[in-house]
Amino acid sequence: MLTQRYTLVYIMLMTLVVVASNILVQYPVQGMLGAINLADLLTWGALTFPFAFLVTDLTNRQFGPKYARLVVLCGFVVGVALSWYLSLPRIAIASGLAFLFGQMLDISVFNRLRRQSWWHAPLAGSMLGSILDTAMFFSFAFAPAFSVFGPNDAYAIEHAPILGVMAADAPRWISWALGDLSVKMLFAIVLLLPYGALMSTLKPMPGVAKA
Template identity: 55%
Template sequence: MRVYLLPVAAMALVVLASNILVQFPMAGHLGSLALGDLLTWGAFTYPFAFLVTDLTNRLLGPVVARRAVYAGFAVAVATSILVPPILFSFGLLPFETVGERLARIAVASGTAFIMAQLLDITVFNRLRRGSWWKAPIVGSVAGSVVDTAIFFTVAFSAAFALVGPGDEFATAAAPLLGLFPTAEAPRWVSWALGDLCVKLLIAFVALVPYRLVIGMALPPREINAAA
């Protein structure tokens, strides 16, 4: 139990924080771009789930890493359903999401999370004998692409209407990334692109804490040989 406690708690904390913060758009503008139309604060916390997965995989092995992912999956599904109504009841959200819509978001969140994290584990273990940075960065990038693609298409695309009701605001045509009026796309496409850019940026930033942690936990010979 002591082996599982830290990675499971860390994964659950990251997913819980992300599913709360994703309800809150960023404030401010970047030039003519309203950041709230493109990003939520959850975009900056969720990518650290890949850091938890990679550290667990490297230090405790893929079996423990997968079990931490399963725990994160349970938290992702539960909080996707429970958190929005709680925030709305406290006046922290200006809108109420209906039950069927919550179910679709939960399916999208849980499916994206578990597919992306398990892919990260697989890629990591195939590349871990190379340079210390190659396995975590390639695994995180691959997982990030899959996570973004699955979540936004399942949650918002009309192709997945059978999963639950859609969101008219998300599916309405809008300038791509809020900047290109001649290139319109469903609004959720811009959200997905913004989300992916943040994930890829944090994947590189997370190499710093990854290196620091394994540097403290493993002898230098082992880090250089199989980090």
């Protein structure tokens, strides 16, 4: 009963993160940081999606990879279904595939490192999962090569200075990907704080290896 209750909470949290991120990734952050136009650098989705890795890692720590995969799969199905109506179909497809593969990589890396120092598994899993997720999502969502998933976003494929400052021009979605990935790397470190704080409360269940 405890496992089912906690798993349901994790599924609800995961669904909330996925749906919110799918919507917010369509909105660039507006404003200037010195000479950098933040709209060429970040979308709001970069600030919400890293919490998906926190949910996955806490599930994995408490209940093991089997339940972590269940939470990811439920988040994938519900998230894509809701996002199909709340955002563009291409965004829903891209985010769903990237989310699924990125989270599964996180689970695999976490399991390999779970017996090391407490921060190794969540940090490595989140970082590697974020790299895969970012590469898949922005390519599938905006790259012309994957237009089979839907029409391209005109603003995303306009050329602009890379990261808003580099002389070389590239489609704006490449800067978004680099900016989002930088934020996700930062969040992977910052979210170690709540992960560490919850370790004494969300202890591994009997039969689950200590992490």
